[in-house]
Amino acid sequence: NGRSEINLSDYLLLIHSFWNDVECIPNVLNAFTSSISDSVMKGLAKIDKSIRQLMVPEQQPMQQPVLSRLDTDCNDFAEYDYFYYLVENYPAGDTYFSKWDYAALTNQIRDGVRYYDSKRKKIIIHSLVPGRPFDAKSQNATNLTKVKIQRCQNGAIIDGTPYAFRRKAAHPATNSEPLQTLPVYQRVSLIQDIFKTCVEEWEKSVSANWTDCDNIFLSRNDLALVNKMLKDVNEQIKTIEVKLNNVVMMIK
Known part of the structure; x- marks a missing residue:
């Protein structure tokens, strides 16, 4: 491919190596393609839950005490060049x-x-x-x-x-009081910031690995799997964006 280093598009080649029986192929395809978007989808799910909690009447107890960080790594060290x-x-x-x-x-x-x-x-x-x-x-x-x-x-x-070791930049809600104790407009603002960060990180990954993907080792079917995954994530982003905009309109 004319590159001196691997990128995420090379990872997809493993789908052809991780099955023994034909019956396993659908599960392998799903596992690999979904793992590419796993981090952003988990982040969007947490944001969606926080938006739904905004709709809960204040006299009802919140089930989720704090909006957690988007990452789920066992440590919070910042990573450079992946390794x-x-x-x-x-x-x-x-x-x-x-x-x-x-x-x-x-x-x-x-x-x-x-x-x-x-x-x-x-x-x-x-x-x-x-x-x-x-x-x-x-x-x-x-x-x-x-x-x-x-x-x-x-x-x-x-x-x-x-x-x-240098740590990842903390999201605004992690260094402040619990989200639910803040006024609604501040909670909405924090969720907007986290949503923006989540989308920007995803778009950066897409741009670096999948935009104008010219990996000569990937077949048309391989790229179709990627395009479906990208479409699913983009649809989820649009859904969360609509919900967030609706919340903003409601509190104005």
């Missing part, structure tokens, strides 16, 4: 830690390697596993330095010094 966390305040400058290595890291000290990746133009830290290279080609890695790494709360200890 890295940013080490905050590292003296060498902006330095990125492999998220996969971090997942396997414990509180036991182990060897790691810090290097400059000339292709990504980043300083990167990886676990040093004998017999397994880090993910940069040797010609892209310069200034290799061994470091000692271990896991700690909210980040990693590197050469004996603890460093936090």
